[in-house]
Every structure is written in C-alpha cells, then in structure tokens.
Amino acid sequence: MITATLGGLIKDYRIKKRLSQIDVALKLGWKDTSRLSKIEQGRVGKPNRDTAQRIILALDLTEQERGNFLLVGGYLPTDDEVRMVISENKQKIDSWKYPAYLMDFSFRWLYTNTHTLTAANISTEQKDWVEKTRPNFLKFPFVPKEQLPVEIMKGEDEEHLKPFAIAQIAAFKTENEQYQNESWYKNLVKDLMQYDGFREYWPKIDQSDYHKKLFDYEFKTMKGIHDGKEVNLKFHLSTGKVISDPRFQVVLYFPADKETEKVFAK
Template identity: 55%
Template structure:
C-alpha cells in the first residue's frame, strides 16, 4: 500500500504509453478532467468506473488484482466463486487446516481439517461463501460456538491470547485501510461486543511481536473425542497470483502429536 490508486492508474497508463486522452476516450468521456481528478486522488471511482478504467488500460488478470487491492475494492461473489474453483483442489487436498480469505480477512472456504480443528459444522462450512465471517470475529465467539483455546505469535515464547493477537495483527495489516467502508462497518459491528470494545481501545500493534507478515505460530487447545489435546502449528500465507486480493492460509504441524492428530482423525 505504498502507492495510491490514482498513482497506480497513472503508472499503468504511462507504462502502456497511453495519454489521459487515450484512456478517457476509451471510457467514453468527452475530456480528461474526471480521469485527472482520479489520478490526483481527489475522487475515488466507483466499481463500474474502475472496470471501465481497467478495460481502457488493457490490464491482465494479475494487474487487475493489484489494481483492485490497491483501491480496496471487495471481491464480488462471482470473483470469489472463480477463485474458489482455482484453489479448491489445493485446499481440500491439504492434510492439515487450510482456508481461503480475502484481504479484509473474510473467510471464504476451508477444508475438512479446518472444520475439525475449529468445530465448524458441515452446513457452516458449505455456506461460508454466503456468510463470509471475518477472522477478527472468531476471537470473540462464545465457547459454545468455538470451544477451543487459541494463542498465536511470532513463536511459542511470544504467543498472545487469541483476542489480543487478533486485534493487534488486524491493526498492523489494515493500517492503511481505516477509512474504507468495509473497515468502518466491521469495526462498528464489532464494537457492540463489550470485550472487543475494551480491547480495541487498549491494544496497540506493538503488543504483538511479529517480524514476518506471512507467518505465525499458533497453539490450539481443545477436547476432541473426549480427549484434551494441544495442537501446534506453523502458518504460512500465500497470495493467489491471479488475484492478489485473495490469500490461502496453510497450517503445518510443529511436532509429531499434531501430525498424528490429523492422521488418526481423517
């Protein structure tokens, strides 16, 4: 997020050797004033206008994803379905928890190992694409819905309780998006939760020691098949090349017991 949407439009336009007039004409505008305001950051274009700009710039699918991510445009249901088709096999064949999220942290799809680890019922797993729960919300679910104890951090020594770590990480990753509509609506909704309301005001990113953006260490304690078990994971996150607004999160077992849990409970 080191470049604005307007700056990115200008960069693409110059790289493709197009003038403002070329782009404006392709869109169907009579002059360059509207495009100029967008490039200067004075106006944020609507999604339909963005589609016209991307078409005028003849962007590739990879460039479109970067463009839409920079502008903070949420993936449509059609775009989500398309990406799920691309990554479904990778997620479903992963022997440990794996799931698909977008840049706002909405959970869009997960595999069976994720469902078993976090007690996600079959109907909810099937309906994720419609519900799109945010990972920030998971840290504040009642025990009846999420009956596990989670902590995470840079490594085992620096793990924080799930609510603390989740808020701190969210603030780190979304620091440039606080004025976006989806962000304001999510936080407004979350602030109705008393625990979140208190922690949101108290927690700063500095409380969560993290060096790598795409890695974390996670500990999950719970009761599976009437047996108390502690699972330990390395988590790696990878963006989807064809649309970088989407990320796959892959879990790797830290030790033998965690690995055996999934071998025995498949």
C-alpha cells in the same frame, strides 16, 4: 510496482502502457482529462466499482495487474470473483492433510476444508455455513465459547505467543490500515461493537502489540478436546497470495509436533 494510492497506481500503469491522459479519457468516453487527472492526484474519492472496471479495461491491464488495482483500491471481491477463486483453489484446500482455507484481505473466511473445523472443535457440518455466510476472522476471538470452544494463541514463534484477541486485532489493523475509511471497514467495526470484548480491546490495541518478522508466517496453538482429552495443537501457518488476484490468500497449516500430526493422521 509499489504505489500507496490508487490514483498513483493508475498513473503508473498508464505510463507503463505508454498511454496519455487523453488516450485513457477517450477510451472512457470522457470529454476531457480533468476527471482522470483528479483521480490520479487523489483530489476526488476513489471511482466506484463500475468506473474502476472501465478504467481497468481502458488501461488494458493483465489479470495480475487488475487484481493489484482492486487490492490497492480496497474493492471487496464480488460473489462471482469469490466463486472463481474458490474453484481454482478448491482442490488444493480440500486435499491438504491439515487445516487449510481461503480468505480475502478484509479477513473474510471464504472457503475451508474440514480439518480447519476439526482443529477448532467446530462441527464439520458447518463447512457449508462458512461458504454461505463468509464470516470475518476478526469476529472469532469475541464470540461465545460454545461457538469457538478452543483457546487460541498466535505469534512469531512458540516463545512469543499472544492471546487470539490481541493478535487478531493487531494483525487486522496492520494489514488494513490504508482501508480505514472504506465502508466495509467501518461497517465491520460497527457490527463487532456488539461484543463486550471487542469494545474493550479495539481502542487499546495497535500494530505494536503484535510483532512479526514475516508477513506470510505465523505460529499458532489451539487448545481443545480431541478423542476425549485436552490437546494443545501446534501449527506453523504459511500464507500465500493468489497470483492472479492478491486480494485472496490461501492459508496452509503444518503440524509443529507429533501430537498435532497424530490428530490428523486418521
């Protein structure tokens, strides 16, 4: 079921559940269907999170349907939802032999294994910092070199790599185009305007600057220092959405050459 708007999705689910507008309105405690009708038609702003949760219950949505509802509506995961998804995926991420992490659709970095930090030449002691602050991946191309010492390139394959800043902005704009009017989107962009590089690149770059054939695959290189020498790590990245809540994604790295594999063989 693919629907571009939250109102359209609510209508689709209502019809699928064989519920009339009055059925849903009564469950919500609304005296008539006018409010629900306006929401379905997109004539009013999206419901706040509390009302959205009440609509989810009124429609008797499954866990997966609920996650899709919240994704289409652009609702950021709550702290409790983040903790729950981390607990469900922690073992997979921690036991992965190469970089692996959990992020959400807004590009927040929510949980990571230590291999991700090693690849980025970041102290593994920063693992707790990631979980506490949930930094946004859109920020990292523009932070000072001492915060992210590696040089990153990303692309469809090794022959079509783009600088980290271009790839990250283009990917963010592509994946979050429908959320441009959300407060979290506007606040993120406003916050990142503190960086000179972001102010320069943000208005110039769009989806056409970063071509990808597959939504859930990328090739990535990370040039940094390992065992006292410069190494250009090469990875295949596979991204999988969490089935129960597609607002979350687990990203798994696979080494693309022997030199990269050797760094993580210890």
